[in-house]
Amino acid sequence: MFHKTISELAAGLRKKAYSSEELTHCFLERIERFDGQLNSLITLTAEQALDQARAADRRLSTGAAETLTGIPYLHKDIFCTQGVRTSCGSRMLDNFIAPYDATVSEKLKAAGAVMLGKTNMDEFAMGSSNETSFYGPVKNPWDPERVPGGSSGGSAAAVAARLAPLATGTDTGGSIRQPAALCGVTGIKPTYGRVSRYGMIAFASSLDQAGVFAASAADAAPLLQAMSGFDPRDSTSLERPLENYSAGLEQDLAGLTIGLPKEYFGEGLDAGVAAAVAAAVEEYRRLGAEIRDISLPNAALAVPAYYVVAPAECSSNLSRMDGVRFGYRCDDPRDLEDLYVRSRGEGFGPEVKRRILVGTYALSAGYYDAYYLKAQQVRRLIRDDFVRAFAEVDVILSPTAPAPAFRLGEKAGDPVSMYLSDIYTIAVNLAGLPALSLPAGFVDGLPVGLQLIGNYFAESRLLNVAHRYQQVSDWHRRLPAGFDA
């Protein structure tokens, strides 16, 4: 059953070929069998999942079901889930049982989807390798010596190993697309403001956006559909009608213009990745797309601007973790200051501390204009590059990551080199655009990701462009050895 697409699963549930309870058992068994090797879950919610599955079966038999009713999924442990631990990968929230549901959690419950558990992630979503998690690193199912990418590494690895057909993620600088690329699955991050951030633990509020992991673009569409939409509880949510993401999948690509930004194909790009991407470009040409070279002149400024904006916002957002109202509290505080200092010092790991320190410095008296304000100005220049590019092309195509999955520990001691693994994904967040990563081949047995960037609200078009490629390729159907039975 784990090979089936979402539309096949939904049809099987309706035909009563199997029940949601059976389907849920199938994936719970896979988790039990394989997750010891991967460490992709922080919390398994088997009992609740079976309850939700039985409720879904009742709903299916009344005919009042939606596409996702009875379909199992895994939820990134950054989304608040009422009554279930929501750790955000941190010791700070190891004891945090969320008192309410995030809007995304609420919407997926309402759709009747079955939550199997909460996935491992870099601490507070800060990392590109899943190595900063308090719960230990996730292993890449294609090679257990390698990282799955991050920060949504657990969700990506779990879908790659088909421990669940679908998983949620969040993407602040590439945290859906980069792990999707490194694990060989499809991941989409929609336009900033499309999915509510309410109850999604904040890292950098002007960049954070939730999205989806699936085996294919066609599978991703219904989950993204169920999560998206205006939410008055998120002050940056956008009031704009929702498209039907599955309806446009089959649209012909004749006449589509694809731009290749020369800045994304330069120095630092692995030759094998470049070759896989070039082959995909040829496939798109055969599918009728017109390929054009374009330029995003400020591309090189994206990573430095991000490493001002993101830490600044994180230092502010994480100030709420103070040992008073929820989360970790140190033993025997001497006074209030000691309570704050030690609770935060003991509760946060090294990468989170690094970013809080950088952000605090960038926002401190006398430095605000030089760092944060300057970075926000550069951010506009980066966005304007994309606005100009989208006047000429419909979609921008690039590699998702400069190289396939790196080894565990390889970049752990060098923050700047770790930050550069997101070199092709970060600008999209600064501009607030939607983007998708899909499998486009292998280098030495490791998956290669292809990134498609769309104009604002072009999620449907991105899913369509990815889907047409997936109809003529089978990279997305391959499973890592050992997980294929």
Add this chain to the structure above:
Amino acid sequence: MSLDKEAVGRIAHLARLGVDAGEFERYASNLSDILAFVEQLEQVDTEGVAPMAHPLDACQRLRPDEVTESDQRDQFQQIAPRVEAGLYLVPKVIE
């Protein structure tokens, strides 16, 4: 910009963030690397460029000034480290 151990100490104090004495050196070196890396931004001419707060330049939405939340204090305090009579407890602040 290069930061020394004393600067890390000052920043950690501003953030109320405990950093072990043995870690100051490493953070000073990490932070200096990161700041050196972001210093490329200084070379960019941003004269007259408006800082970008929201990608779609959306502005803050207002809502009617009405009470829409119910009182959930007891539920929220269940997850607090220490509470008493509806209050969050912290070490004594005023002698």
